[in-house]
Amino acid sequence: MSLRTRSSLDIDEDDLQQISSESTKLVFEYLTTISERPVRAENHAGKTLAAIETELSREGRPIAQLLAECRTIMDLSRHNGHPRFFGYVASPSTPVGTYADLIASALNANITCWRSGPAGTEIERMVVRWLGALINYDRDAKGLLTSGGSMANMIALLIAHRRKSGVNTSRLGLWNSGPPMTIYASQEVHLSIAKAADILGFGRNQVRVIACDERQRMRVDMLRQKIEADRREGLRPFCVVGSAGTVNTGVVDPLNEIADVAVEFDLWFHVDGAYGAPGSLAEGKKHLFAGLERADSVSLDPHKWLYVPVDAGCLLFRDEAAARAAFSTEDADYIKTHGYTDEEAFAFWDYGVELSRRFRALKVWMTLQYYGSRRIAETISEDIALAAYLGELVSSADDLELLAPVELSICCFRYVGADVDLDRLNERIMELVQKGGRAYLSNATVNGKFALRACITNFRTTKADIEETLAAVRDAAEVLTQRRHDAT
Numbered sequence: 001m002s003l004r005t006r007s008s009l010d011i012d013e014d015d016l017q018q019i020s021s022e023s024t025k026l027v028f029e030y031l032t033t034i035s036e037r038p039v040r041a042e043n044h045a046g047k048t049l050a051a052i053e054t055e056l057s058r059e060g061r062p063i064a065q066l067l068a069e070c071r072t073i074m075d076l077s078r079h080n081g082h083p084r085f086f087g088y089v090a091s092p093s094t095p096v097g098t099y100a101d102l103i104a105s106a107l108n109a110n111i112t113c114w115r116s117g118p119a120g121t122e123i124e125r126m127v128v129r130w131l132g133a134l135i136n137y138d139r140d141a142k143g144l145l146t147s148g149g150s151m152a153n154m155i156a157l158l159i160a161h162r163r164k165s166g167v168n169t170s171r172l173g174l175w176n177s178g179p180p181m182t183i184y185a186s187q188e189v190h191l192s193i194a195k196a197a198d199i200l201g202f203g204r205n206q207v208r209v210i211a212c213d214e215r216q217r218m219r220v221d222m223l224r225q226k227i228e229a230d231r232r233e234g235l236r237p238f239c240v241v242g243s244a245g246t247v248n249t250g251v252v253d254p255l256n257e258i259a260d261v262a263v264e265f266d267l268w269f270h271v272d273g274a275y276g277a278p279g280s281l282a283e284g285k286k287h288l289f290a291g292l293e294r295a296d297s298v299s300l301d302p303h304k305w306l307y308v309p310v311d312a313g314c315l316l317f318r319d320e321a322a323a324r325a326a327f328s329t330e331d332a333d334y335i336k337t338h339g340y341t342d343e344e345a346f347a348f349w350d351y352g353v354e355l356s357r358r359f360r361a362l363k364v365w366m367t368l369q370y371y372g373s374r375r376i377a378e379t380i381s382e383d384i385a386l387a388a389y390l391g392e393l394v395s396s397a398d399d400l401e402l403l404a405p406v407e408l409s410i411c412c413f414r415y416v417g418a419d420v421d422l423d424r425l426n427e428r429i430m431e432l433v434q435k436g437g438r439a440y441l442s443n444a445t446v447n448g449k450f451a452l453r454a455c456i457t458n459f460r461t462t463k464a465d466i467e468e469t470l471a472a473v474r475d476a477a478e479v480l481t482q483r484r485h486d487a488t
């Protein structure tokens with residue numbers, strides 16, 4: 001093999017021009033047709049692979065063919081940016097965020113530390129401060145961008161544990177760190193908390209589940225009782241997690257009251273605002289978030305309700321030393337920032353799990369700066385108003401039932417226009433609506449009932465889309481109840 005004398009994988013300027021303009025055209029076509037597509041393409045397992053070349057090419061393939069296959073892959077996808085996509089917590093990416101991600105990939109900076117990504121590190125630390133200010137947490141917030149809310153929650157729990165354990169658990173391991181330490185969260189908390197407790201070795205049972213009131217908010221009297229009971233048992237409560245926008249119904253826990261309990265029992269107070277924290281930008285909703293500013297840490301996902309493309313989560317905190325104590329390591333020579341001091345010695349590996357990290361901050365920065373916080377806040381308010389409108393339509397209909405108050409942008413309801421097993425019927429309505437491609441709802445269990453759940457974090461959604469979604473639900477119900485009628 002000869003030694004290389006010129007770049008081997010760069011492509012000539014004509015081909016570079018072609019890939020740049022053709023892929024931009026493809027993105028343009030996608031962004032301008034997304035609303036006219038079915039929400040979800042008619043699809044089945046294996047259809048995508050049947051539609052493209054599946055042999056790994058030995059000699060390479062022309063870009064035109066690959067872009068044609070990209071078009072097929074896009075066509076066969078579920079379109080989370082469609083105006084009637086209301087499943088889970090998924091928002092469309094703004095066009096600006098889309099192109100920012102392309103620029104970040106072109107630069108391919110690895111934001112491990114200032115030395116490796118000086119510009120990216122400064123942008124990320126600034127964006128973290130902006131996010132802290134935006135949600136009224138702390139305009140001097142510290143923290144980092146993460147792959148998402150699950151990672152942010154896990155990092156928060158580790159910091160909390162190390163801050164409160166009283167011994168060097170990093171060295172000793174949990175088994176040499178005294179009696180079990182316990183976490184408190186409501187029954188509505190996101191699954192990522194229990195999962196993190198499992199991964200971090202605390203154990204899922206150490207997440208003590210606190211009952212909710214009739215509005216699905218944590219019962220703080222029960223929280224206090226549980227902590228006291230656990231203390232009497234010799235356990236060591238160390239953290240309470242409040243939800244600022246639960247994944248099921250979007251309610252905000254009584255954060256101020258939880259903060260009081262955290263102070264009383266010397267617990268770390270983490271707020272999971274991965275979905276809901278940007279709801280605090282809406283004028284009529286600020287009161288719900290009172291107490292968030294008292295949290296020791298807050299998760300918030302720009303890739304959810306700030307319309308930034310996946311992946312972009314964020315963990316905010318104030319106590320930088322606590323985060324460093326949990327993550328910094330003296331063991332590895334190869335990452336030491338020799339010759340750098342102060343700000344230039346800053347390293348994200350001291351604050352989280354990842355070493356190699358994408359330049360996530362660019363798309364957050366560009367989205368926030370292009371639209372400005374006022375326009376983003378207005379869009380969030382509109383999402384909230386549309387969810388309320390859906391709630392009103394449901395409440396005023398005889399064949400529909402609202403299953404939870406609409407507090408932020410999630411509406412949970414069910415079809416009740418037939419005298420059948422309503423859980424089963426609504427489950428099948430959801431399946432039919434999802435597969436039909438007219439709209440997309442997911443599900444939740446609310447007070448033991450199967451709910452159709454619409455989460456509106458979608459700047460493309462209009463009033464007409466809400467009406468069309470209910471029409472799709474009623475049409476599905478009609479098909480299903482007619483089928484049942486025909487069968488009897």
Ligand SMILES: Cc1ncc(COP(=O)(O)O)c(C=O)c1O
Pocket residue numbers: 088089147148149150151153190192243245246247272273274275276301313
């Ligand atoms: C309240 C809440 N927390 C955490 C998460 C996890 O976020 P991610 O999917 O970005 O890991 C979600 C996801 O929907 C959520 O709604």
